[in-house]
Amino acid sequence: MIYKYCPICGNELGIKSSWDEGMVPYCCEDNILFFDIPKTVVLIAVLKEDKILLLKQSYIYETCRVLISGYVTNGESLEETAIREVFEETGIEISNVRYLGSYPLSEKDFLFVGFVGDYIQGDIVKSEEVENAEWINIKNAIEEMKDDTIGKQVVNQVLKILNF
Numbered sequence: 001m002i003y004k005y006c007p008i009c010g011n012e013l014g015i016k017s018s019w020d021e022g023m024v025p026y027c028c029e030d031n032i033l034f035f036d037i038p039k040t041v042v043l044i045a046v047l048k049e050d051k052i053l054l055l056k057q058s059y060i061y062e063t064c065r066v067l068i069s070g071y072v073t074n075g076e077s078l079e080e081t082a083i084r085e086v087f088e089e090t091g092i093e094i095s096n097v098r099y100l101g102s103y104p105l106s107e108k109d110f111l112f113v114g115f116v117g118d119y120i121q122g123d124i125v126k127s128e129e130v131e132n133a134e135w136i137n138i139k140n141a142i143e144e145m146k147d148d149t150i151g152k153q154v155v156n157q158v159l160k161i162l163n164f
Helices: 078-090 138-144 149-161
Strands: 014-017 023-027 039-048 051-056 068-071 093-105 110-121 132-137
Touching: 039 078, 039 093, 039 149, 051 078, 051 138, 068 078, 078 093, 078 110, 093 149, 110 149, 132 138, 138 149
Parallel strands: 039 110
Antiparallel strands: 014 023, 039 051, 039 068, 051 132, 093 110
16 A cells, blocks of 8 residues: 555645655654555465365456465454465365465565465365365466466475475
């Protein structure tokens, strides 16, 4: 999010130097700098033996599969978001959620935070926003995700961790 107006007083923001951060929006009335805030999205690779859970969600990409993802809610940790999103979108319970890295997508103002987690239990029960969800052999995941650049980065990291 890029601030144009002060969320406190409503005045249009000016620009002020923030030393090493450069020029940033500034409210003269409230004497506060407002740094840009990207939307934080969790992206999680769910593993079950040699398989990974991939979704088909045409509103994200029409021609490929994706990892499970979702926006972080206020008051929720990144790991809690990952666990919640997996359950909400697929009915699957996971554990052992591990951080993989962060992936900015500046043209959409997103900051993706990648995780990997392990299947505990549950059968796939897809939510209404999911067209299809299935376990795919992890070695074939990349070819199923042809347009999903960030998702492929996450899967490549998982493959490296698993020594594939």
